Amino acid sequence: MSHPRELAFKGSAVAVTVPGLVLVAGALSVLDPLPVLVAAGAVVAVGAMVLRLDWAVLCYVAVEPFGDLLGSIHPSAVKGVGALLIVAWLLRLALEPRPVALRHPGVYATAALVLVVLASLAASGGNAGAGLGVAIRYLSYAAVLLVLVDTVRASGADGARLVRRAIAVFVVSCAAAGIVGLVGFVVNGGRAGGPLEDPNDFAFFLITALPFTLWLARTPGLAGRLYGLCGVVLVVATVATFSRGAMLGIGVMVVVALALGLLRPRTLLVGGVVIVLAVAIGWAAYPDVVDRSLDEKEHVAAANVDSRFTTWTMAAEMTAERPFLGQGPAGFQTEGPRFVPPTAVEVVQPDVAHQMYLDVAAELGLLGLGTFLAVIGYGVLGAVHARRNPLVRPAADAVLVATAGALVAASFLSEQYYLPVWLLAGLGIGLDPHHFIRKAGR
Numbered sequence: 028m029s030h031p032r033e034l035a036f037k038g039s040a041v042a043v044t045v046p047g048l049v050l051v052a053g054a055l056s057v058l059d060p061l062p063v064l065v066a067a068g069a070v071v072a073v074g075a076m077v078l079r080l081d082w083a084v085l086c087y088v089a090v091e092p093f094g095d096l097l098g099s100i101h102p103s104a105v106k107g108v109g110a111l112l113i114v115a116w117l118l119r120l121a122l123e124p125r126p127v128a129l130r131h132p133g134v135y136a137t138a139a140l141v142l143v144v145l146a147s148l149a150a151s152g153g154n155a156g157a158g159l160g161v162a163i164r165y166l167s168y169a170a171v172l173l174v175l176v177d178t179v180r181a182s183g184a185d186g187a188r189l190v191r192r193a194i195a196v197f198v199v200s201c202a203a204a205g206i207v208g209l210v211g212f213v214v215n216g217g218r219a220g221g222p223l224e225d226p227n228d229f230a231f232f233l234i235t236a237l238p239f240t241l242w243l244a245r246t247p248g249l250a251g252r253l254y255g256l257c258g259v260v261l262v263v264a265t266v267a268t269f270s271r272g273a274m275l276g277i278g279v280m281v282v283v284a285l286a287l288g289l290l291r292p293r294t295l296l297v298g299g300v301v302i303v304l305a306v307a308i309g310w311a312a313y314p315d316v317v318d319r320s321l322d323e324k325e326h327v328a329a330a331n332v333d334s335r336f337t338t339w340t341m342a343a344e345m346t347a348e349r350p351f352l353g354q355g356p357a358g359f360q361t362e363g364p365r366f367v368p369p370t371a372v373e374v375v376q377p378d379v380a381h382q383m384y385l386d387v388a389a390e391l392g393l394l395g396l397g398t399f400l401a402v403i404g405y406g407v408l409g410a411v412h413a414r415r416n417p418l419v420r421p422a423a424d425a426v427l428v429a430t431a432g433a434l435v436a437a438s439f440l441s442e443q444y445y446l447p448v449w450l451l452a453g454l455g456i457g458l459d460p461h462h463f464i465r466k467a468g469r
Contacts, residue, residue, distance in 0.1 A: 083115040088197045091446040092204040092232050096222035116174045128180035133405030133456035137169050140398040147391050151355020161356035164444055172453040179457030187419050194239045201236035202257035205264030212267045219267035227440050230273035233261045235447035238428035241289050242421040262302050272439030280432035289424040335381045341366040342385035353392035379441035386441045406452030409459025419458055426454050
């Protein structure tokens with residue numbers, strides 16, 4: 028037990044320390060105010076995110092399209108926002124006791140995927156440490172999916188409003204990233220990469236945001252026209268990436284959107300004319316940049332086809348060698364040299380297979396691929412169920428259209444390491460009314 032004199036000393040120390048810190052902060056704000064303002068703003072922002080889960084969700088979906096740019100400022104910038112999102116969720120569960128709204132087959136599939144990732148990591152021995160980083164990436168996105176599902180499903184009627192706000196923020200963020208990419212394309216030429224280094228990954232973000240502009244553009248007034256403008260920016264920026272997989276994904280999305288009624292033929296015609304005019308004006312204004320970029324893309328196109336055929340073959344052989352748990356997270360990078368075919372014209376050691384399904388199968392085995400596809404499948408099924416509700420049907424249709432394009436584009440890209448796939452699955456599962464309908468019928 029502490030002596031009263033000791034307690035008095037501790038109390039006086041605290042009393043002295045707090046005013047002292049205030050005085051130091053005041054002096055620093057006078058001598059060099061900018062760092063103090065930045066630090067104060069950061070503290071306020073972190074506190075707000077932790078106390079308001081919906082703000083944390085919005086902040087996280089806003090920063091993801093700028094991942095590599097923020098990573099150049101601080102390597103853990105985006106990870107820190109993701110960690111704050113999870114902390115905010117746990118704090119909300121502690122302060123507002125309620126049943127966790129995670130009773131859904133899609134959530135069980137996510138949990139199974141997590142177990143497979145951990146089992147594969149253990150079976151591979153960690154792949155010289157590289158596998159731990161990849162495993163953490165899987166686990167972090169799985170956690171984000173769970174937070175999103177619980178937040179939407181536990182919010183009742185407010186869940187639909189949260190989905191709309193989150194999607195609006197994601198669309199605006201991707202459009203802003205598209206503008207950054209277009210500016211870089213004009214200045215530097217080559218392929219538009221924007222705030223993400225790889226133009227293909229950048230294009231994947233852009234096309235997954237595109238279907239939601241069809242929904243948001245129906246907003247009355249100026250806001251609707253601005254969302255329509257965001258859609259034009261997303262398409263033009265995607266064209267500037269020269270990503271063939273992304274362009275094929277857009278083609279599939281157009282077909283699905285027409286079939287679901289999310290896109291009207293007249294809107295397609297008008298939007299197509301605007302986009303063609305925008306591309307033509309850009310080409311006329313910067314002909315040298317566009318011509319040089321086209322020449323560079325044509326020069327590497329054949330080599331890219333050969334390289335991807337090689338990596339796909341390697342991934343298939345890796346899966347055949349260890350069909351259940353695969354080579355382990357990061358196994359394609361660490362074990363890849365053993366599977367380079369002798370007929371390969373050019374020896375390349377990429378980190379990924381550039382094909383999401385083969386990549387997951389090679390590293391996590393058929394068990395991992397099965398659980399991963401189950402997560403996506405339950406997201407699709409949830410969006411199909413949500414179409415019964417007229418209030419959320421446009422959002423559900425946009426999720427279905429975006430997922431269709433994403434699944435096609437991912438046939439040429441390894442996108443399991445990025446937010447869009449997990450965001451679409453989380454939205455579909457979160458909007459699914461099936462559990463609540465069944466519960467009400469008991």
